[in-house]
Amino acid sequence: MIIIGERINGMFTDIGEAVKTKNPKPLQEWAIKQKEGGAHYIDLNTGPSCDDRVAGMKWMVEVVQEVCDLPLVLDSTNYDAIEAGLKLCKKPAMINSVPAERPKIERVFPMAVEHNAQIIGLTMNEKGIPKNADARVALAMELVAAADEFGLPMEDLFIDPLILPVNVAQDHVPEVLEAIRQIKFLADPAPRTVLGLSNVSQKSPDRPLLNRVYLAMAAACGLDAAIADANDDSLMETAASVEILLNQAIYCDSYVKVYRTR
Amino acid sequence: MAVQLLKERYASQVGTVVLGATKEQGGTRSVSITVGGESALPFQHYEGSIPNRPIIAMEVVDVEPNWPAPLKSVLGDVVKDPALWAKKCVDEWDADVIYVKLEGADPDGANKSPEECAKVVKDILAAVSVPLIVVGCGDVEKDHDVMAKVAEDAAGENLLLGVAEQEDYKSLVAACLGGGHSIIARSPLDINICKQLNILITEMNMPADRIVIDPMIAGLGYGIEYVYSIMERGRMGALQGDKMLAMPMICTVGFESWRAKEAWASEEDFPQWGIQAERGPAWEAMTAAALIQGGADILCMRHPQAVQATKKHIEQLMETK
Numbered sequence: 001m002i003i004i005g006e007r008i009n010g011m012f013t014d015i016g017e018a019v020k021t022k023n024p025k026p027l028q029e030w031a032i033k034q035k036e037g038g039a040h041y042i043d044l045n046t047g048p049s050c051d052d053r054v055a056g057m058k059w060m061v062e063v064v065q066e067v068c069d070l071p072l073v074l075d076s077t078n079y080d081a082i083e084a085g086l087k088l089c090k091k092p093a094m095i096n097s098v099p100a101e102r103p104k105i106e107r108v109f110p111m112a113v114e115h116n117a118q119i120i121g122l123t124m125n126e127k128g129i130p131k132n133a134d135a136r137v138a139l140a141m142e143l144v145a146a147a148d149e150f151g152l153p154m155e156d157l158f159i160d161p162l163i164l165p166v167n168v169a170q171d172h173v174p175e176v177l178e179a180i181r182q183i184k185f186l187a188d189p190a191p192r193t194v195l196g197l198s199n200v201s202q203k204s205p206d207r208p209l210l211n212r213v214y215l216a217m218a219a220a221c222g223l224d225a226a227i228a229d230a231n232d233d234s235l236m237e238t239a240a241s242v243e244i245l246l247n248q249a250i251y252c253d254s255y256v257k258v259y260r261t262r
Numbered sequence: 263m264a265v266q267l268l269k270e271r272y273a274s275q276v277g278t279v280v281l282g283a284t285k286e287q288g289g290t291r292s293v294s295i296t297v298g299g300e301s302a303l304p305f306q307h308y309e310g311s312i313p314n315r316p317i318i319a320m321e322v323v324d325v326e327p328n329w330p331a332p333l334k335s336v337l338g339d340v341v342k343d344p345a346l347w348a349k350k351c352v353d354e355w356d357a358d359v360i361y362v363k364l365e366g367a368d369p370d371g372a373n374k375s376p377e378e379c380a381k382v383v384k385d386i387l388a389a390v391s392v393p394l395i396v397v398g399c400g401d402v403e404k405d406h407d408v409m410a411k412v413a414e415d416a417a418g419e420n421l422l423l424g425v426a427e428q429e430d431y432k433s434l435v436a437a438c439l440g441g442g443h444s445i446i447a448r449s450p451l452d453i454n455i456c457k458q459l460n461i462l463i464t465e466m467n468m469p470a471d472r473i474v475i476d477p478m479i480a481g482l483g484y485g486i487e488y489v490y491s492i493m494e495r496g497r498m499g500a501l502q503g504d505k506m507l508a509m510p511m512i513c514t515v516g517f518e519s520w521r522a523k524e525a526w527a528s529e530e531d532f533p534q535w536g537i538q539a540e541r542g543p544a545w546e547a548m549t550a551a552a553l554i555q556g557g558a559d560i561l562c563m564r565h566p567q568a569v570q571a572t573k574k575h576i577e578q579l580m581e582t583k
């Protein structure tokens with residue numbers, strides 16, 4: 001289970017403020033802290049209050065790479081910002097994200113292939129987020145076809161079937177599980193799957209409980225990665241257990257430690 | 263119709279371990295030998311690199327061994343003198359390294375002192391210039407003292423010392439760290455214990471590139487399939503990025519094959535089994551041949567003919583065309 005650390009996001013006040021005032025410290029501290037938590041990738045999002053997203057993303061990539069060698073996930077709807085960031089990444093990065101909309105696919109897929117980057121593809125389009133699993137899988141198929149068309153290795157495509165908060169969209173939650181299961185059958189080798197995990201618990205009490213239980217359920221359906229809180233110890237322990245119980249990693253007594261330090 | 267060759271892309275590779283140290287490296291060996299480093303399944307040259315071939319360590323015991331008579335008679339009188347024995351293994355039988363078993367330390371046997379044991383190792387170091395692997399007699403308490411002394415006296419030679427086990431590894435790790443040696447981590451046919459033991463050893467600050475896995479093999483006809491599948495699983499783990507399984511593997515082929523009655527029983531007793539002189543070395547060579555397909559990097563062997571056959575086999579498997 002790949003955990004993408006979600007914390008360096010301008011939606012959080014400290015990061016938003018830091019991006020605005022070009023103060024690298026909070027970003028660098030969170031990068032190190034998330035790596036220590038066991039994150040495998042670091043998500044970077046300038047946040048809505050950043051006026052110049054291209055410059056903001058470039059700055060974020062540079063300051064985080066100064067202290068942390070984990071691969072980066074460039075999280076933006078501004079593809080110029082992503083492209084500028086990709087050029088600075090020392091390790092192959094991940095693009096977060098592209099919906100199943102033709103103009104955006106045509107912009108992002110060639111860019112990913114050029115920079116050897118991975119892509120998070122969202123099962124949504126101009127009409128929004130589908131209600132059920134079948135419609136999500138139909139959009140996932142468009143992303144899979146795009147990978148073939150533009151020459152992106154299928155393992156580099158991470159399909160996000162878009163989880164919504166359980167308190168307001170409860171009926172979506174099992175549909176997403178079913179979508180993950182079906183997405184794994186769309187190609188051979190299969191595309192990979194990812195979730196913005198913390199969304200499931202938005203504005204609910206005891207968010208870590210909902211997050212980690214859903215992580216385990218989704219993993220059993222074939223989830224490969226999650227954008228999540230890498231400093232939630234119980235979540236990371238769940239991710240470690242999941243790999244063992246699915247026989248993806250070889251068991252040993254120190255399996256939690258091995259998961260967090262590899 | 264064009265046929266496309268299927269090539270697996272692995273995320274990682276097996277680590278390497280260096281045996282022996284030359285003068286420039288602080289030892290007295292004429293060569294040091296690197297094992298491991300594979301980035302594909304055994305001998306799958308077309309999809310990865312196999313930079314180092316499996317090597318053969320011929321076994322030398324510090325006291326005359328109680329091995330089956332047909333095996334001993336092939337080795338000849340040298341079995342009474344470990345230094346001469348080692349020399350013959352290298353000069354005549356082409357051993358890559360010498361595997362010294364300090365059987366004489368056994369309190370229920372010759373009960374040699376740690377000093378006497380260390381002297382045997384020094385004598386062998388003087389007699390041959392290849393790297394050495396040295397293991398104790400199997401008595402936990404005695405081996406602590408013996409291996410500590412060997413590690414100290416041979417400091418700088420970069421020996422491969424064994425064996426560390428889950429319930430007893432600290433003292434040997436400390437000895438290896440002190441004398442600059444590498445270590446054999448033995449687990450009882452159990453990949454989970456194997457991985458955990460490597461973690462415990464690295465937690466004592468032993469670098470992973472100084473650990474060799476001994477999966478505790480079984481010989482042909484006596485459970486070899488268990489160890490074969492465990493080795494294969496460990497190797498897959500290594501190639502998929504599991505750092506705590508990415509160590510080269512050592513197999514005690516000679517010990518396990520010559521325990522089998524089929525290796526040493528005479529033709530008079532078992533006419534249907536055929537000639538012992540052919541059957542015995544074949545039993546050992548077949549055990550080795552199977553285990554190198556499971557990923558063995560160091561084969562500890564006994565019979566010169568089995569060694570020759572295995573060497574030839576490895577040579578063919580290493581050919582890339």
